[in-house]
Structures are given as C-alpha cells and as structure tokens.
Amino acid sequence: xxxxxxxPGTLSLSPGGRATLSCRASQSLTSSYLAWYQxxxxxxxRLLIYGASNRATGIPDRFSGSGSxxxxxxxxxxxxxxxxxxxxxxxxxxxxxxxxxxTKVEI
Amino acid sequence: QVxxxxxxxxxKKPGASVKLSCKASGYTFSNYAMHWVRQVxxxxxxxxxxxxxxxxxxxxxxxxxxxxxIRRNPSASTVYMELSSLRSEDTxxxxxxxxxxxxxxxxxxxxxxxxxVTVSS
Numbered sequence: 760x761x762x763x764x765x766x767p768g769t770l771s772l773s774p775g776g777r778a779t780l781s782c783r784a785s786q787s788l789t790s791s792y793l794a795w796y797q798x799x800x801x802x803x804x805r806l807l808i809y810g811a812s813n814r815a816t817g818i819p820d821r822f823s824g825s826g827s828x829x830x831x832x833x834x835x836x837x838x839x840x841x842x843x844x845x846x847x848x849x850x851x852x853x854x855x856x857x858x859x860x861x862t863k864v865e866i
Numbered sequence: 867q868v869x870x871x872x873x874x875x876x877x878k879k880p881g882a883s884v885k886l887s888c889k890a891s892g893y894t895f896s897n898y899a900m901h902w903v904r905q906v907x908x909x910x911x912x913x914x915x916x917x918x919x920x921x922x923x924x925x926x927x928x929x930x931x932x933x934x935x936i937r938r939n940p941s942a943s944t945v946y947m948e949l950s951s952l953r954s955e956d957t958x959x960x961x962x963x964x965x966x967x968x969x970x971x972x973x974x975x976x977x978x979x980x981x982x983v984t985v986s987s
Contacts, residue, residue: 794973803961803977804911810971847910851972855927856901856913 761785761850763859770864778835780862782848787828792852795824795833798861799844807846808833838864868892870962870978877984883950886981888962895943896920899965901974902936902947904958912958916965917945952985959983 762785770778782793793811796804806815808824811831821836835842843866848859873887888900901916915926917936926934935948945962959980966975 791971794971796974803963803980804974805977806966806970806973806975809966809973809975813971815970815973815975849911849973854925856972858910858912860910 760855761788761853761857763848763850763857765846765848765859765862767862768860770862771866772838772864773866774838774840776838778833778838778842778864780833780835780846780864782826782831782833782859784829784831784850786853788850788852792850793824793826793831794849794851795822796847796849797842797844798847804847835864868964868976870964870976872960872962872978872981875982875984877986878952879987880953880985882952882985883948884952884983885946885948886960886962886983888945888947888978890919890943890945890964893964895938896940898967900936900938900945901963901965902934902960903963903974904956904960905980906958911961914947914960919945949983952983954985957983957985 764783766781791810795808798804812824823834845861845863847861869891871889896919899918902914903911905911917924924936933950938945961980962978963974964976
C-alpha cells in the first residue's frame, strides 16, 4: 500500500500567518487522486482539496493545494482562528486508500 | 443538501459483533459509492471498505478480511457495516463517507458524524 508521510507533525503559528503543510507519498501517484482534509476535535474530517489542487465546494480561497508525483503541499495563506485543526492528506491512486499521519496547526 | 446520518454509540464485549447504519439523503443513493473509515482518537483515519450503492459490489481492506461485511438497502438509502469478533483494538469512531466519484478524484466529499464503538469487558 502507498504510505503517506506528513510533515511537520505540528505547526505553531499565529492568526494571519501562512501555513505550508507537506505530504510525501512512498510511490508516485497521479495528482488526480490526492486529497486534503481538515479535522477539528470531535468532528468528522472535511474535504478541502481534491485532485491535489481543486478546492471543494465552499472552501475559501486562502486554502490551496499543489504538487505532483510524490510531493504535495497544502498552503493556508492567512490563518483564521477557525483554521487551527489537524490536516490529513489522502490518496486513492491505489487501493487501499490511505491517509497521512496528519499535521496539527496550532496557535 | 447531502446528509449522512449514522446510528448511535455502541458498547460491546470482546468477541461480539456490531452493526452500524448510515442513512443517506439529499442525493441519488444508487449513483455513489459509500466507504467506511474508522479512527482511533489521536490516530490517522483507517479505511475499512466500500460498497457501490447501485450494484452492491464491495471491497474490503485486508486488515478486516473475514470480519467485515458491508451491505446496503437501496429502498431505505441506507448502508450497513457489520464487524465481528470484536477486540479492544476495535474501539474507535466509525465514519461512513460518500465517495465523490471521478469528478472529485474519488475523494470522500461528505462524511457522517461518526459512531463511537467501545469494546470492553
């Protein structure tokens, strides 16, 4: 199975700051099958980005995704208080779908 | 709007089985696949399996082969997940998640709120 490694494990930033999260795949995958999710405590994951760079419905444009092959990133351009959460990348290029270990964005 | 409503929390003893439900609304049920994903608090989500709601075809993670069954009832727009031979390590929150299909890169575009399953003697 494809292993996704996220870094850093924790990102400590201030509101208004810029967050860059990394996701590295153990083998090359088509960018169409890389997604990013946000999860807050006690809530289900929420789809932010699909196809590596496409924002899901209702997602603000301060969230952007990029990357290809084995290296992908999620950028939050100006952190709002509600953006402090855990972020997971996920691939569905190969079965089984797998998730990265997550990056916690904290104040 | 799309909603996935999951059944309530369960407490089970080791060796027992649990059956969870996920009722879909707000879209054409048979046009989408549904996945089950579980998450131990503090850990990454873990994919368990999926069902194509239209055909009923299923695929399971090897980690659950032989213990997991996913079914659907199209007339009730509901998907069911049954996990047997429960052990303490199965204590987790279980989510159903709709697959968005080709247009969404097969990502999971809608999620249920989750069902906590606790396995304890």
